[in-house]
Amino acid sequence: MDYLFWRLPKEPDLRYFSWLLWFIWKNRNGKIYKNQTWDPFDLLWNAQIESVMWAESQTKDSPNTGSSQNVDHLITGDISRCYVDGAWRAQDSCTRQGWVYKAGGSTDTLMGAMSIRKSLSPLHAECEALIWAMECVKTLRISEVVFATDCSQLVKMVSTPTE
Incomplete structure (x- = not known):
């Protein structure tokens, strides 16, 4: 080898x-x-x-073919981030949601996970996970945070609410 x-x-x-x-x-x-x-x-x-x-x-000058861009490199280390995800499967009777909060300029990490009644679709699951994460962060009295998700449809929906 x-x-x-x-x-x-x-x-x-x-x-x-x-x-x-x-x-x-x-x-x-x-x-x-x-x-x-x-x-x-x-x-x-x-x-x-x-x-x-x-x-x-891996080349730096390659054009981005996706509709969403990875902006982690644009966010400074002092900005807090909350990574959100929702899991939905047709055969399951519930939807799983989770979030991870990382405080900017610190090693502090908070997280949450829960299983709720089944959402209508994978997009609904992602959207509900984002709303729940926002509510949790608000409850923690955190006012400045960047939310990140792996769901490009949700990013598009939130970025252009007029559609």
Whole structure:
């Protein structure tokens, strides 16, 4: 393994080696748990594509193709953040919500989690989680905080409320 990871020649054809290992592992899990298999050539092709896409995404001048942007690097260390998430699954009878608050310029962290009656949709679950996190932060008398979520639909909905 030492040779495979550290002494690997710096040839362009071998730069996707770790991706190949990843796809082999995913194929193994698919075979064991879902009785699915991939063609070896598809495995190799996917590893190459993922390697190129990852390398392109790591360049600083690559354009952002998504509708939302990661603004963590724009927020200074003195700003408090609250990360919010809602979990919704069709087969479950409840929705799970959680938030993590990190005080700016400090190592203080607060968090909350709860399970409530099932929401109408995943977007409703995310929205309810945001509202609950806002209520909790307000109860803690915290007035300046940046809320963050992984739901691009919620970000769009909150950013452009006229739609």
